Amino acid sequence: MYFNSAIELCKEAGFRKIGLRGDTDFSSTTHLDRWDRDGVKFVLGYDANKTLAGIADLLPESAWKTLSRQKPTAEKQRAKRPNFKERIVGLGSYRDAAALLTVIQTKLRVWMLLVPSLAA
Secondary structure, eight states, rough: OOHHHHHHHHHHHOOOOOOOOOTTTOOOOHHHHHHHHOOOOEEEEEOOOOHHHHHHHHOOGGOOOOOOOOOOOSSSSSOOOOOHHHHHHHTTTTHHHHHHHHHHHHHHHHHHHOOOOGGG
């Protein structure tokens, strides 16, 4: 388990606050409860399945509040990154990135038909 290894590595390095972020693919309550007891903070996204939606629907209106965030303040504007994709596409015979993507997707589909083991 990568999260457990990362937590141990951070503890060994002397970090006092450890936070994890993840998605719906990882939601074992056994791990979440242990991490919580160990003081590890985590933010995990969940799909709104029927069970969770039902629980949310049963909450009183007072349980909800609007989430407000402050706009980050930068001391100076960051420079806009150059559009390398358009520059590379311009080197070929394609008019834009969308046309190039269509060509790549078509070639990939044909290749996958010719070599079925790659599609698996």
